[in-house]
Amino acid sequence: MRPIPYGLTGPGSGDGRRGAHRPLEMAGAPDTARAAVVLLHGGRADGLAPPPRLNLPALRMRPFGAAVIRTRRERNLLLATVRYRCRGWNGSQADAARDAHEALDELAVRAPDLPVVLVGHSMGGRAALLTGGHHAVRGIVALAPWCPPDEPVAQLRNRTVALLHDPHDRITSADDTWALGARARQSGARVHEFAMPRGGHTMIHGARHWHRLTASLVAAIVDGAP
Numbered sequence: 143m144r145p146i147p148y149g150l151t152g153p154g155s156g157d158g159r160r161g162a163h164r165p166l167e168m169a170g171a172p173d174t175a176r177a178a179v180v181l182l183h184g185g186r187a188d189g190l191a192p193p194p195r196l197n198l199p200a201l202r203m204r205p206f207g208a209a210v211i212r213t214r215r216e217r218n219l220l221l222a223t224v225r226y227r228c229r230g231w232n233g234s235q236a237d238a239a240r241d242a243h244e245a246l247d248e249l250a251v252r253a254p255d256l257p258v259v260l261v262g263h264s265m266g267g268r269a270a271l272l273t274g275g276h277h278a279v280r281g282i283v284a285l286a287p288w289c290p291p292d293e294p295v296a297q298l299r300n301r302t303v304a305l306l307h308d309p310h311d312r313i314t315s316a317d318d319t320w321a322l323g324a325r326a327r328q329s330g331a332r333v334h335e336f337a338m339p340r341g342g343h344t345m346i347h348g349a350r351h352w353h354r355l356t357a358s359l360v361a362a363i364v365d366g367a368p
Contacts, residue, residue, distance in 0.1 A: 166245040167223045168252075169207075175220035177280075177364045178249060178258045179210050182224045182242060182266030189230030199263070202344070206261055206285075209353035210360050219364070220256065222249065224266070231265055231288075238269040246276045259363050261356060264288055264314060264343065271322070274298050281363035283356055286343050288314045289322040299330035304359045306336045306352065313343035334359075 184199040193200065200223070207221050224245045228237045246258065257280040262270030267287025274282045275297025283304045305323050307316040320335060327333040336355065340348040361367075 163225075163227050163241075164248070165225050165227070165241040166248045167225055168220060168249075169222065170220045173253070174218055175253065175256060176218050178220040178222055178253065178256050178278075179207070179360055180222045180224060180242075180245065180249070180258055180260050181207055182238070182260060182262035182269050183226075184264030184266050185226060185228075185238060186230040186265070188232055190228050190232065193226055193229050199266075203261070203263060203266075205349065205353050206356050209357040210261070213354075213357035213361055220253070224269070231268070236269075236272065238265055239272045242269045242273040243276065246273060246278055250276075250278045257364070259283065259360050261285070261360065262287065263345070268293070271295075271298065271303070274301050274303070283359050283363075284319070285345060285352065285356065286311055286314050286316075286341075287319055287322075289318040291318060291321065293322055295322060295326040295329045295331065298326045300332075302332045302334070302363050304334045304336065304363075306338055306355065308338040308341045308343070308345075310340075311343045 181203045183203045211219060211221060224242050226238055226241050231238055249258065258278045259281050260270035260274065260279060261283045263285040265288050267284035268289065270282045271284055271287060279301060281302035285306050286308065303326055305319050307319045309316045323333045323335050338352065341352055345352045
């Protein structure tokens with residue numbers, strides 16, 4: 143899949159299901175924030191229906207956001223979430239990535255100089271990596287991401303990319319994640335890989351370790367630490 147051109151991400155573009163939907167949800171005021179953390183939850187390979195009200199993948203990301211805010215409360219971080227139109231990626235439509243692009247574009251308008259760290263799980267990790275070339279993005283933390291072998295990586299040049307994956311994950315492949323990391327490193331990304339000792343794909347077992355490590359990585363990216 144080729145990177146999604148920014149010209150295709152505006153409201154009303156695509157197939158008519160886009161339009162009034164606003165994919166950006168913010169908690170906090172952008173005028174007082176020093177950086178933003180944008181959460182992208184998981185989903186399905188295919189699915190045109192909107193996410194349900196009881197959206198377990200979205201609920202799974204809440205502790206990550208809470209851990210980030212606790213760790214860097216003094217930094218006045220803005221926490222935001224991408225709301226998807228569809229539950230699925232849906233092939234070349236790449237709906238989750240398009241929603242992420244639109245959310246970043248809106249955030250850039252409302253807070254023009256705010257650096258952004260993307261934190262995405264599974265399908266959300268794929269969307270974060272694909273949209274990592276957005277001018278507002280400083281880095282990405284991808285949790286058990288979905289990384290197809292032909293995924294582009296040129297957009298990650300000069301970005302900090304942290305990849306967390308349990309090698310025993312049976313839903314998405316850690317080997318594919320490490321392979322994408324190697325290609326991204328060759329393209330000029332600063333890649334850091336973390337083989338998590340447990341957690342599988344849902345990150346339930348050992349969840350506190352996932353939360354704390356993610357918060358520490360976000361803090362390092364915001365501070366520009368190695």
